Amino acid sequence: MKINKNLVKLNENFASKEEAIEFCGKLLVEGGYVTPDYVPAMIQRNEELSVYMGNFIAIPHGTDAAKKEVKKSGITIVQVPRGVDFGTEDDPKVATVLFGIAGVGNEHLDLIQKISIFCADVDNVVKLADAQSKDEIVEYFDFDL
Template sequence: MNREIFNEDNIQLGLVSESKGDAILRAGELLRKNGYVRSEYLEGMTKREESLTTYVGNGVAIPHGLPEYIQYIQKSGLVMLQYPEGIDFGEGNIAYVLIGIAGKDDEHLELLSTIALVCQEEDNVTKLKQAASKQEILEILSGGDA
């Protein structure tokens, strides 16, 4: 995966459990801080979650903005937050890994499919949950070519 889209600055490990809303805003804030989105995009991430959960299974959630908020994406980016104790996404769904995405143009579909391929393997999700270093995360999400 392209280093401009995903690098060590985009990873936070060992976070203390917080509410779903706060976790989504944390992911959005990291996207904003690292120059991928304008602050308006965070509202789109929150609204997306209100209309349809971004929990995708296997302990993973992929928060992202509604389509009308794509205009606030400055460049494609991906952030990953690791919550060892998990975040309650409702209906018994606990996410240990949040992957916030902002895809410019059609890149969000590419990013989603890359993440989906990695996260459909339970072994990969377990490794993401337990990773002790950012380098490990980069290797898992890059399919070993970090």
């Protein structure tokens, strides 16, 4: 799967994690990857188990029950320079890069794994957070997702 440049957004800002997750979901809807019913399932998924993965990244995705809302596998990458907090006041977990994903079957697991491996190196996350163009971000993911 190649990254669709239209689903890469730079310099976004969100007041809450819910707003950030909804933004990722709407991009997936607009791209034809999921139905609108997938978006609330993304928020529910985060309520059940945080989509914050560490190293300043979050991977919003839907619940297992929402798999029927996925039309085709897709990914959106959203840069949030000021960060968005996925934690609590006592335990902040700030994400500066969001990967909204939807996967047919178990493809979401492959997407999460490949994103996690790439972002395990915090230098890679910094490159994404500092990227000045969509092309630059797409180049970092010029491998099979």
